[in-house]
Amino acid sequence: MEETLRFKLNGKPTTVTVDSDRLLLWVLRTDLGLTGTKYGCGESFCGACTVIVDGEAVRSCQTPVKEVRDKEVVTIEGLAGESALHPVQKAFMEHDALQCGYCTPGMIMNAYSFLRKHPKPSVAEIVEGMEDDLCRCGAHNRIIRAIQAAATEMHGGH
Amino acid sequence: MNEYQYWANDAEEAAFPMDRRRFLKTSGTGIFLFFKIRDISFITQEGPGRVLPQTLPSDFNAYLKIGEDGRVACYTGKIEMGQGIVTSLAQMLADELDVHIDNVDMVMGDTDLCPWDRGTFGSLSTRAFGPSLRTAAAEARRVLIDMASERLKVPAKDLATEGGAVFDRTDTKTRTSYAALAKGKKIERHLTDPVVVKKPSEFKIMSKPLTRRDARDKVTGKAQYAGDIQLPGMLYAKILRPPAHGAKLIEADTAEAEKVKGARVIRDGELVAVLHKYPDVAQSALSKIKAKFGTPPPTPLSAVDDRTIYDHLLKAAPAGKVVASGGDLTAGEKESGSVLEQTYFNAYVAHAPMEPHTAVVKIEGKHATVWASTQAPFGAREEVAKELGFPVGDVRVITPFVGGGFGGKTAHGQVVEAARLARLSGAPVQVAWTRKEEFFYDTFRPAAVVKIRSGITGSGSISFWDYSVYFAGERGAPLFYDIPHHRTTAYNSSWVGAEGAHPFATGAWRAPGNNSNSFARESHIDIMAAKAGIDPVEFRLRHLSDAKMKRVLQTAAEKFGWKPAKSPSGRGLGVALGIDAGTYVATIAGVEVNKGTGEVRVKRVLAVQDMGLVVNPAGAAIQMEGCITMGLGYALREGLHFKGGEMSDLNFGTYEIPRFSWLPKIETHILDDENSPPQGGGEPAIVTMGAVIANAIYDAVGARLFELPMIPDRVKEAMHKG
Ligand code: FES
Ligand code: FES
Numbered sequence: 001m002e003e004t005l006r007f008k009l010n011g012k013p014t015t016v017t018v019d020s021d022r023l024l025l026w027v028l029r030t031d032l033g034l035t036g037t038k039y040g041c042g043e044s045f046c047g048a049c050t051v052i053v054d055g056e057a058v059r060s061c062q063t064p065v066k067e068v069r070d071k072e073v074v075t076i077e078g079l080a081g082e083s084a085l086h087p088v089q090k091a092f093m094e095h096d097a098l099q100c101g102y103c104t105p106g107m108i109m110n111a112y113s114f115l116r117k118h119p120k121p122s123v124a125e126i127v128e129g130m131e132d133d134l135c136r137c138g139a140h141n142r143i144i145r146a147i148q149a150a151a152t153e154m155h156g157g158h
Numbered sequence: 159m160n161e162y163q164y165w166a167n168d169a170e171e172a173a174f175p176m177d178r179r180r181f182l183k184t185s186g187t188g189i190f191l192f193f194k195i196r197d198i199s200f201i202t203q204e205g206p207g208r209v210l211p212q213t214l215p216s217d218f219n220a221y222l223k224i225g226e227d228g229r230v231a232c233y234t235g236k237i238e239m240g241q242g243i244v245t246s247l248a249q250m251l252a253d254e255l256d257v258h259i260d261n262v263d264m265v266m267g268d269t270d271l272c273p274w275d276r277g278t279f280g281s282l283s284t285r286a287f288g289p290s291l292r293t294a295a296a297e298a299r300r301v302l303i304d305m306a307s308e309r310l311k312v313p314a315k316d317l318a319t320e321g322g323a324v325f326d327r328t329d330t331k332t333r334t335s336y337a338a339l340a341k342g343k344k345i346e347r348h349l350t351d352p353v354v355v356k357k358p359s360e361f362k363i364m365s366k367p368l369t370r371r372d373a374r375d376k377v378t379g380k381a382q383y384a385g386d387i388q389l390p391g392m393l394y395a396k397i398l399r400p401p402a403h404g405a406k407l408i409e410a411d412t413a414e415a416e417k418v419k420g421a422r423v424i425r426d427g428e429l430v431a432v433l434h435k436y437p438d439v440a441q442s443a444l445s446k447i448k449a450k451f452g453t454p455p456p457t458p459l460s461a462v463d464d465r466t467i468y469d470h471l472l473k474a475a476p477a478g479k480v481v482a483s484g485g486d487l488t489a490g491e492k493e494s495g496s497v498l499e500q501t502y503f504n505a506y507v508a509h510a511p512m513e514p515h516t517a518v519v520k521i522e523g524k525h526a527t528v529w530a531s532t533q534a535p536f537g538a539r540e541e542v543a544k545e546l547g548f549p550v551g552d553v554r555v556i557t558p559f560v561g562g563g564f565g566g567k568t569a570h571g572q573v574v575e576a577a578r579l580a581r582l583s584g585a586p587v588q589v590a591w592t593r594k595e596e597f598f599y600d601t602f603r604p605a606a607v608v609k610i611r612s613g614i615t616g617s618g619s620i621s622f623w624d625y626s627v628y629f630a631g632e633r634g635a636p637l638f639y640d641i642p643h644h645r646t647t648a649y650n651s652s653w654v655g656a657e658g659a660h661p662f663a664t665g666a667w668r669a670p671g672n673n674s675n676s677f678a679r680e681s682h683i684d685i686m687a688a689k690a691g692i693d694p695v696e697f698r699l700r701h702l703s704d705a706k707m708k709r710v711l712q713t714a715a716e717k718f719g720w721k722p723a724k725s726p727s728g729r730g731l732g733v734a735l736g737i738d739a740g741t742y743v744a745t746i747a748g749v750e751v752n753k754g755t756g757e758v759r760v761k762r763v764l765a766v767q768d769m770g771l772v773v774n775p776a777g778a779a780i781q782m783e784g785c786i787t788m789g790l791g792y793a794l795r796e797g798l799h800f801k802g803g804e805m806s807d808l809n810f811g812t813y814e815i816p817r818f819s820w821l822p823k824i825e826t827h828i829l830d831d832e833n834s835p836p837q838g839g840g841e842p843a844i845v846t847m848g849a850v851i852a853n854a855i856y857d858a859v860g861a862r863l864f865e866l867p868m869i870p871d872r873v874k875e876a877m878h879k880g
Pocket of ligand 2: 103
């Protein structure tokens with residue numbers, strides 16, 4: 001059903017008039033032009049489409065847009081501050097935690113939400129937290145190191 | 159000799175294509191240096207055998223421009239798909255030309271701006287392109303010094319370069335910048351003879367680790383991939399697909415789809431597609447089409463599945479071709495104390511890049527612009543031109559960032575589909591394959607069989623080696639062990655396969671052929687070592703005279719802390735060697751096998767590589783880690799399930815690829831071999847992964863696996879056989 005939805009997107013009040021059963025991934029990418037969020041599988045297997053809704057990582061390929069009504073959505077485009085990258089983004093760069101970069105936005109968004117809940121994670125916790133995010137290029141070990149480094153920067157270490 | 163030619167007003171001008179003049183026209187003022195990737199003979203051997211553009215470059219296939227803003231740009235048809243050449247090529251250029259790396263632009267994969275290039279595969283970018291780029295940069299530097307000499311009235315021998323400027327060594331205030339030299343000029347040089355390049359000891363940027371230059375765009379979501387291209391009026395197309403390869407469309411009722419607001423249904427022969435300004439709406443409209451497909455006519459292939467495929471392949475194999483031989487097999491067999499005969503199997507695997515094949519095509523009058531995720535933009539250009547009936551010059555292919563390729567994006571059916579639909583609809587069209595389509599239309603790594611018959615003497619040396627490979631391809635089949643009597647035979651030497659061999663398309667997959675060949679060879683060497691009761695590292699060293707291979711193996715053993723023992727030792731340690739793309743690899747792995755479930759956990763992988771001169775050590779290490787990680791997949795889990803042309807694995811739910819919990823501790827070492835030419839880095843370390851794990855499993859539990867992937871059931875079965 002076509003309806004008008006309001007939510008906060010990357011800090012800005014946003015209104016869309018759409019069929020509210022449509023999936024958030026496509027509304028973000030096409031209607032709103034935020035293409036940083038990626039499609040990888042469309043069935044919740046890969047995590048490429050991960051965004052943050054009210055602080056929680058969700059898979060936008062499985063989320064009808066009506067579910068974000070009145071909520072706060074953050075995408076990869078909204079993670080950095082005005083002048084500085086978010087520590088997770090910085091750590092991904094510094095640790096070369098990417099190759100083709102296609103999985104990277106989803107990885108970063110999931111890591112961001114994970115670190116909110118696990119400020120001082122062990123490696124085993126990181127593996128568990130990131131387990132359902134797929135990367136075909138094999139950047140895994142560096143992603144783990146990047147998340148550890150970001151945790152240290154954000155929360156002062158283990 | 160530093161010879162070059164002045165092209166302007168040159169009689170030879172006519173001999174070279176319009177291309178150059180076009181580049182000069184569109185690229186503004188500056189100093190241009192055209193050059194050619196040096197040795198393309200082996201590209202012909204190793205190309206994917208799929209997209210062979212008709213026009214080969216006659217004179218150059220890359221060029222440099224030094225602009226009047228002081229920026230230096232390299233124009234190349236190569237593309238960036240994660241392998242990091244946007245960084246390593248820029249490093250080479252910056253170092254040879256003495257400019258800051260931030261002032262270097264890489265213009266890649268745009269068929270209008272860049273000269274023709276065959277494609278990015280076979281680990282060729284650094285191997286073939288690197289040396290040529292360095293030479294061209296060195297030559298450009300020489301040209302700048304000559305020009306500065308004239309301007310500054312200082313003899314060239316007194317001049318040096320640094321940070322984008324030429325200065326007088328004896329009076330450093332006398333200087334001029336590259337920008338000033340290029341100002342208002344249109345100078346064209348063409349590189350012919352090799353030029354002296356810097357010695358490794360002179361490198362300031364090359365051979366030093368450097369963080370990826372594309373990282374910032376990739377962590378902020380700015381990096382654009384083909385699917386991120388959105389044009390005014392563009393429609394997303396979703397195409398009706400058959401349930402199985404070979405199934406023909408009988409009828410399609412599109413009435414319901416047509417009722418969807420804003421949807422356009424396009425029918426053209428067997429092609430049925432829904433176009434909409436939102437991809438998800440196009441997809442749901444497509445699902446409203448009621449289609450009937452016929453069952454494909456029965457062929458020997460329609461009954462084949464992932465269990466019976468190997469028998470089928472052995473039957474379908476064409477006559478063998480001996481690709482290497484030496485000595486006399488019969489004599490070798492006579493000298494043998496024991497003869498060992500085994501057959502090895504390797505499954506079909508998917509490339510499964512995280513970015514599915516995607517393309518956007520816009521047609522304006524007699525000209526088409528294409529944005530495509532492709533490893534071969536010039537090949538894509540030819541296919542689009544053919545589809546649209548345009549001359550190739552009227553098609554421009556632009557390659558944004560590519561989200562992984564691994565060989566799979568040398569084929570680009572999606573580009574042709576987008577071109578066709580753009581023509582039929584009159585609108586710009588994006589075709590982005592779904593994961594399901596990606597798993598259906600991939601050009602899979604072919605299933606393969608290797609048969610090896612060999613012997614060892616009473617004293618434990620290999621007496622003969624008779625090796626036959628079916629359908630993997632020859633890459634990786636040549637023997638690097640010293641065996642007096644040997645023969646290598648290839649039955650169908652291409653990964654594309656023969657008519658009637660494979661139930662779906664196959665193609666080049668990261669280090670094509672070599673994964674299957676190295677799995678078989680290195681498993682079999684281990685079997686012989688065990689038979690002889692000799693430690694597998696020691697056994698290999700006894701049969702190696704190649705100093706390079708010995709050095710990588712010895713280094714690996716030393717770094718790993720290998721203690722000699724005959725296998726199975728119960729420790730779960732394995733070793734495997736390989737050569738791919740000119741690079742030598744030794745890998746040692748440690749595994750744990752759960753005897754109850756057959757589950758294998760890889761705990762530690764150490765790989766040592768000799769890849770000649772390393773341009774970006776950080777990038778090379780990342781590539782090795784990527785190879786090792788991806789290799790875990792085909793070694794342990796990846797293998798397509800299918801029946802005839804019907805595919806059972808259509809998403810990551812059943813087709814499992816490596817994930818975080820699989821990751822072992824990975825250690826990579828690159829041997830210092832800076833005086834040798836650079837070799838490939840994107841593929842070699844993956845080839846040993848099947849055998850190193852198989853050998854470690856044997857060492858752990860005494861069970862030998864002959865088939866990849868080594869899923870728990872197969873491991874259990876092997877343990878029961880003992
Ligand atoms: S695209 Fe959403 S989980 Fe893969
Ligand atoms: S970096 Fe390519 S998929 Fe992760």
